[in-house]
Amino acid sequence: MGNKEYDRGRACNSDKDTGSTNAVFILENGATLSNVIIGASQLEGVHCKGACTLKNVWFRDVCEDAISLLGDGNVLIQGGGAQNAKDKVVQHNAKGTVTIKDYTVVGVGKLYRSCGNCSKNGGPRKVIVSGLKTNGVTADVVGINSNYGDAATISGPCGKSVKHVCQEFKGILKSKGGESPKLSSTSSCLGA
Numbered sequence: 001m002g003n004k005e006y007d008r009g010r011a012c013n014s015d016k017d018t019g020s021t022n023a024v025f026i027l028e029n030g031a032t033l034s035n036v037i038i039g040a041s042q043l044e045g046v047h048c049k050g051a052c053t054l055k056n057v058w059f060r061d062v063c064e065d066a067i068s069l070l071g072d073g074n075v076l077i078q079g080g081g082a083q084n085a086k087d088k089v090v091q092h093n094a095k096g097t098v099t100i101k102d103y104t105v106v107g108v109g110k111l112y113r114s115c116g117n118c119s120k121n122g123g124p125r126k127v128i129v130s131g132l133k134t135n136g137v138t139a140d141v142v143g144i145n146s147n148y149g150d151a152a153t154i155s156g157p158c159g160k161s162v163k164h165v166c167q168e169f170k171g172i173l174k175s176k177g178g179e180s181p182k183l184s185s186t187s188s189c190l191g192a
Contacts, residue, residue: 005060007039012063020070023047029073033057044068048075051096056080062108065091072096081105081133088113088143092125102131113143114150116180117172123148130155140164145171145180146188153190165189 006024020026022043025033029050038045040061046054051073059066062085069075072094081104082089088110092098098112105111111132114125127142129152134141141158144150146168158165166189169180 003035003037003056005037005039007041008043009041010043011041012043012061017064017068018043020044020047020068023068027052029071038066048073050094051075054078054080059083059085059089062086062089065089067091069094069096069098075099076101078102083107085109091115092127093118095123095125097126097128099128100130100132103129104133105137106134107136107138108134109139110137110143111141112152114145114148115171116143116145116169117174117176117178119174121145121148121171121173123150123171125150126152128153132156132158134158134162137162140167142166142189143169144188145169146183146185147171151188151190155191 024042025046027048032053034055038059043063045066047068050071053076056079058080059082066082066089069092074096075098078101083106085108090112093115112127142152147170152166168183172180
């Protein structure tokens with residue numbers, strides 16, 4: 001898309017999930033989005049309804065999530081990056097494998113989180129991260145739910161200011177209320 005910048009013309013005034021109606025781009029199953037900048041004036045970035053590919057997609061400022069994976073399927077995120085995400089960059093609500101290659105994050109909570117408390121929560125979900133460049137990750141690079149069979153494979157250096165590379169959680173159903181608790185195990189965090 002020629003590295004043009006797109007947004008929704010609405011300032012980020014909430015860190016709550018506001019749904020696909022506020023997304024800058026909604027990608028159908030099998031779609032590819034490349035060479036684009038998501039501007040700061042938006043509540044939701046890119047929503048994938050299934051398998052999708054994002055190549056060289058940049059996010060100036062992340063409001064709720066930069067990339068929300070809502071439908072089952074494998075996802076490739078290659079090149080690009082995101083900055084200023086209070087929480088996470090990639091939210092993985094569906095099943096499948098997410099491959100993140102040669103990505104850059106600056107001033108974010110997490111790069112990736114498999115959903116901790118979705119309505120139809122379950123897995124397995126897999127994430128493969130390689131060639132990541134970070135600066136100022138405030139929580140974990142990756143968060144997964146090992147009780148659902150999630151696994152993370154992380155290779156190569158993770159950059160600067162990384163306190164914890166991979167955190168396992170116990171995923172729960174939204175109907176149970178609350179947040180998914182952290183676990184002390186790391187057996188599903190491979191290469192981290």
